[in-house]
Amino acid sequence: MSTQVPETETETEADEETGVEHEESLAPAQQERMRKKAEGRADREERARREAEERANAEEDTYHLKVFRFDPEVEGKQEPRFDDFHVPFEKGMTVLDALIHARDTFDSSLTFRHSCRQAICGSDALFINGRQRLGCKTQLSDLDQPVRVEPLPHADVEKDLVVDMEHFYEQMEAVEPYFDADELPDGELEEQRQTRENREKVKMSTRCIWCGACMSSCNVAAGDNEYLGPAAINKAYRFAMDEREGENRKQQRLNILEQEHGVWRCQTQFSCTEVCPKDIPLTEHIQELKREAVKNNLKFW
């Protein structure tokens, strides 16, 4: 499949031709730059903080955020800490709006994922005042101050509020998350019929935006790295309950879900259901699949 040319080899060629220094030999220079920047940065941050304080004192309506900071690469940020930001408040402002303001005005190194800012891309799930929420759909006015903003628990922090999502994606992909009908209708313009009731049944499960809030809130997933987790099981539910796939495929899906680290691990604590920003009844879906698995294993002979 894909071929990967060793990085060093191609770089060396490029270097000889252009005289550009090698990546590794750049490291000390880079470190020096980073050190100098970090120094200048401290000054500027101090200034920004002072300005924020002044603004707060000027009786402007501000919100106080305490934001988790960490960067493995930058001196002075390798020790996790919280930074304070005082953000001017406007009606309707969300936590994401406040973070963007803080970044664009006070500290451009403040790092977080975000894109659609309308609760559909799933990239800004954060731990806000002790609970997993999407930054973009959490109104500041609903929160007590100071608003604590932290990365999702139970995931490795890459930098500031950004966590490594790789494990989450792997679990999602472990359930064979794709439609796979036993048979398709003849003719490329012929639809597979699906009843309204069946579409209604799977509808909530199809709303998952892969934000990872549920996985982060799940005690079982925190203790068992192999547990498929609520999002992946919900994804499997979406297909297992779709009448268009057929019995063979459903059987295979149940086999995946019945394995040791599948549905039986769930202890019905409902934390995933509580935090899901799309209101998917995750725990119910897991319970329903447990029932299916039991039925599946009952042999009447």
Add this chain to the structure above:
Amino acid sequence: MYEHDVIVVGAGGAGLRAAIAAQEEGADVAIVSKLHPVRSHTGAAEGGINAALREGDSWEDHAYDTMKGSDYLGDAPAIETLCKDSPKEVIQLEHWGMAFSREEDGRVSQRPFGGLSFPRTTYAGAETGHQLLHTMYEQLVKRGVTVYDEWYVSDLAVTDEERPEDRTCHGVVAYDIQTGELSGFRAKEGVILATGGLGQVFDHTTNAVANTGDGVAMAYRAGVPIEDMEFIQFHPTSLPSTGVLISEGVRGEGGILYNAEGERFMYEYGYASNDGELASRDVVARAELNEVGEGRGIDDEYVHLDMRHLGDERIVDRLENILHLAKDFEGVDGLEEPMPVKPGQHYAMGGIETDENGETCIGGLYAAGECACASVHGSNRLGGNALPELIVFGKRAGAHAAGKDLGTAEIETGQRGEYEPGEIDTPVRPGEVEPAGGEGDAVADGGVAAETGSGDGLDIVERAVTRERERVQSLMEKDDGVQHAEIRSDVQETMTEHVNVFREEDGLKQALEDIAEARERYQNVFVKDPSRTFNTDLIQTIETRNILDLAEAITLGALARDEFRGAHWRAEHQERKDDEWLKHTMLSWNDGSPEIWYKPVILEGEDKEYEPKIRSY
């Protein structure tokens, strides 16, 4: 260095469909995206996907509606391809399991949409894009296509022949956002740009923050002409505080627009006495701003969209997502109150010039989806026509890049044939500025690198990597200067002030001056964050350059086109001038100064010629 047969940049609807198609043709294909695929903005599309599926409808009717909606600025070969291919593609999605809404008989549901002569908008609640994006990503996983997620493609590796038509694209340069590693990606067969919209050029937009028009800007600087950039669609119903989209499906289902006096203004003020709320988007957007401008707006800013009379059951069944959006982002319960709405930037009708097979004039370089302009939307896109565009042209680009013969394209690209040179009177010199004190390295320019002979393109990619590494280093090394956020917000504000729904000559010129000034300041841009790990400061700084180039292109096109067509309204020119303007505005990046030229619209379809008709409102 990474190598694949086909490299797709972007993982929304067009990118995923292109990758699947290329793989089905036997190519080793990889997707490179600055987001994870399921984070792509296609997921935010709400209303639906047009396809002539039912008895009583036909692809010919769909094509006719599309040509009329385009205000006769669409190219017939592209429109006919869109309308012929979309039924098969929509059913393909159904076969892939997409959770469409269903009729009693179990077939997929269709609803009426603005400008359509038949209710052919196939939908999945008010979350069609989310369902489509996830369905296609699932198929990608099934096929095991390689994805480099959170890799930011910042430049193309293109040869430097004098004429863009003689150049070849051999790959891209990308930056691993998580580690800061910069690497070349060689594409043996082709590069497909599927980078989506450019809404971040404006400050009130329905588009995601990631929609910074990277693909259009990169192709433009590499020599590909960009087409009809002045045609920006403003969606009539976005939430005033955030720009979040309220689907046209609300009006399709019977939602009504009211002004502050409680009048159903679309009828009472005669903006569209036949179609009312379901007139084309440009018509409704102007009507709303007229109401506000004449003092009949609410809070001097917006109008009301009311769907309460549809009944709770129908709303929950078909528009449930809208209830959530209104509640979460505006604090309004759509079952109990009307929703506040105003026009917001929504879609770029123009983009990278391609033919109906997705090819650009540069060999091996393709584009599909919103970043491309095969010219199916002309000067105004019909609701429900963006999603079929993604899958129809995504698939064609993917298949063609992987070697499938799709026949000779009827649309010519580049300055190959006869073309008409143009001229614009501008207050400032657009394009490149003099490097300030030799610090112009921060500005990537042109995507071209000299061919050095090995012929396999590896050297071209390596040179592009070297140049990009220098650019990143110079941005990172500066200790002080201007931050991208300031420049970006200034450009966004001037665009929203002067190049919005209503456009006047003085305002357009003012915007060009503001953009030129922003360009000057960009010479001194610096990245404050010294980290190589997830440096969004750096990514956004590079994106801001793209925003600058595209803002300028949009404004130049708008200033040059002194007529009123589709979404493009000019205060001084209140009529459509078919004798003069039945042609596409083309911009070519010529050593840093945009050159304007024109090519004729193709109104000649397969069996018929589309006759421009007066647009009666």
